[in-house]
Amino acid sequence: MRTHDAFQDSLRLTQLLSPAFPIGAFAHSQGLEAAIADGIVHDAASLESWISTVLRFGSGHMDAVFISLARQMAMEADALTDLYYAYSASSERAQEAAELGRGFQALVSAMGDPAPPLPYAIALGLATRNLCVSTPEVLGLWLQSLSAQLVSVAVRFMPMGQAEGQRVIAALTPTIAQIAAALADATVDDLYSFTPGADMASIRHETQEIRIFRT
Secondary structure (H helix, E strand, C coil): CCCHHHHHHHHHHHHHCCCCCCCCHHHCCCCHHHHHHCCCCCCHHHHHHHHHHHHHHCHHHHHHHHHHHHHHCCCCHHHHHHHHHHHCCCHHHHHHHHHHHHHHHHHHHHCCCCCCCCCHHHHHHHHCCCCCCCHHHHHHHHHHHHHHHHHHHHHHHCCCCHHHHHHHHHHCHHHHHHHHHHCCCCCHHHCCCCCHHHHHHHHHHCCCCCCCCCC
């Protein structure tokens, strides 16, 4: 049974990773907008496949590793930040991480926990380090929030209803749970990605003439 403090920490984690926590994630598609415009993602099945690949091998995997490393304090925050930006696949990915990190830092500081402006994944890892919650729990909720963010992009940009979007998120639950458990004790050796399609979509989005998302 969880202690009272552990339950409160679980509630705090849920608050930090709630879609209602206004850090500006709704404005970012991680290149998914370009993939939809190109017809690569066009229905629920292709969307689920895209997000699953991002979670397993792309930005989702990378950010989960950085969250885990930050919670472990595997290296100083400045060194971890330099490593994060060195691994960013495009300027828009670096832009998203910085913007969400600033939004997260501002809100957490306003809540009484001063936080430095760091890339979002690192800021989240450090902000949850002293909470009485497990790393798989943090990673699971974070990966689910990323999935919801990308599904929201598709719901707004292509013919897809809210219910169908929720079915996509539900279908990704086993993948999310598997990744969260696998990366709980991640090391720098786990920093790898192979999503050339998503990376190229992010790069194409930088010069996309008509767009509604920042990344």
